[in-house]
Amino acid sequence: MAETLKFRHDGSFRILMVSDIQEGPSIDPRAPECYRKLVEHTRPDFIIWGGDNIDGRKAKTADELRAHLSVFAAPAEEAGIPWAFVFGNHDYDMDISPAEQASIYAEHPGCLSRDLPEGIHGTSNFAIPVYGPDGRPAYAVYGFDTAHKHPEIRPGRSSNELLLPGLPDHVRKWDTVRFDQLAWYVDISRRLEREAGAPVRALAVMHVPPYELQYLKDAPELCSTKGETSQRIQAGVLNTGIFATMYERGDVECIAAGHLHESTIEGEYGGIRLCLDGCAGFSPKSLPHCRGGRVFDITLEGGFSTGFIPYLSLPGIDPA
Numbered sequence: 304m305a306e307t308l309k310f311r312h313d314g315s316f317r318i319l320m321v322s323d324i325q326e327g328p329s330i331d332p333r334a335p336e337c338y339r340k341l342v343e344h345t346r347p348d349f350i351i352w353g354g355d356n357i358d359g360r361k362a363k364t365a366d367e368l369r370a371h372l373s374v375f376a377a378p379a380e381e382a383g384i385p386w387a388f389v390f391g392n393h394d395y396d397m398d399i400s401p402a403e404q405a406s407i408y409a410e411h412p413g414c415l416s417r418d419l420p421e422g423i424h425g426t427s428n429f430a431i432p433v434y435g436p437d438g439r440p441a442y443a444v445y446g447f448d449t450a451h452k453h454p455e456i457r458p459g460r461s462s463n464e465l466l467l468p469g470l471p472d473h474v475r476k477w478d479t480v481r482f483d484q485l486a487w488y489v490d491i492s493r494r495l496e497r498e499a500g501a502p503v504r505a506l507a508v509m510h511v512p513p514y515e516l517q518y519l520k521d522a523p524e525l526c527s528t529k530g531e532t533s534q535r536i537q538a539g540v541l542n543t544g545i546f547a548t549m550y551e552r553g554d555v556e557c558i559a560a561g562h563l564h565e566s567t568i569e570g571e572y573g574g575i576r577l578c579l580d581g582c583a584g585f586s587p588k589s590l591p592h593c594r595g596g597r598v599f600d601i602t603l604e605g606g607f608s609t610g611f612i613p614y615l616s617l618p619g620i621d622p623a
């Protein structure tokens with residue numbers, strides 16, 4: 304199992320993102336079956352779990368998490384594909400701490416989410432470079448932990464006070480990426496730029512989407528919006544400047560999120576691709592064409608494309 308990510312000899316690199324597996328402790332057998340077919344069909348170089356990786360309202364214990372991971376880590380590990388994860392709000396519903404969960408994930412040698420940064424909000428933040436043939440970082444994948452809900456953003460005050468009647472309804476109760484996480488990203492982004500001698504292009508993933516996803520719905524023609532768009536965007540309670548920070552740094556070319564099970568919306572705003580990832584599990588409520596995963600194709604020369612792959616489109620999957 305590769306411990307560092309590298310572009311293929313032909314200069315390509317493919318990432319598969321799956322969000323909201325959200326099974327457990329009983330697993331709908333369609334979920335691992337379809338996920339395995341998605342991995343086999345897309346043959347990615349790297350897999351990211353986008354949060355709500357387990358339904359922590361029902362699966363509570365370390366043993367239940369181990370059982371869950373043994374099922375869903377298998378397709379990647381049998382194919383020798385490294386993978387990483389961020390947590391979603393339902394991962395925080397487990398009875399064991401996020402730190403203990405992360406240590407259980409790290410029992411899997413293929414899981415590259417290890418030595419996670421301390422001292423910033425969230426547990427599952429990661430920054431993983433993808434190296435070019437010259438041994439220098441040519442791309443980066445940043446994972447941001449958007450934690451749970453009803454956060455106490457300002458000590459001693461409930462963030463519910465921010466949910467004024469009349470606020471746009473895409474702003475909800477969720478926590479989001481905080482300032483210290485963005486400062487951490489900027490530090491790493493600058494370090495990678497020094498190592499590479501140029502800004503290092505990047506994909507940023509998180510569970511709860513950034514505020515600007517709503518613009519894809521508000522201005523669909525200007526943002527070239529496509530995909531399933533009917534569900535309300537559920538951004539965090541505050542716009543903490545995720546998009547603004549990445550726009551100013553200029554290296555993140557795509558921000559991808561999970562959280563919404565019935566949306567595969569994607570579009571472009573300010574030169575940055577914004578997209579959602581649908582739902583990889585079968586226990587959560589979703590739409591048939593929104594169950595699947597999202598592929599990102601990157602080339603060393605600067606190419607980037609992404610598309611949602613519904614399970615329904617895969618050979619050997621019964622549309623029923």
Ligand SMILES: [Fe+2]
Pocket residue numbers: 323325355391393562563564587
């Ligand atoms: Fe979810």
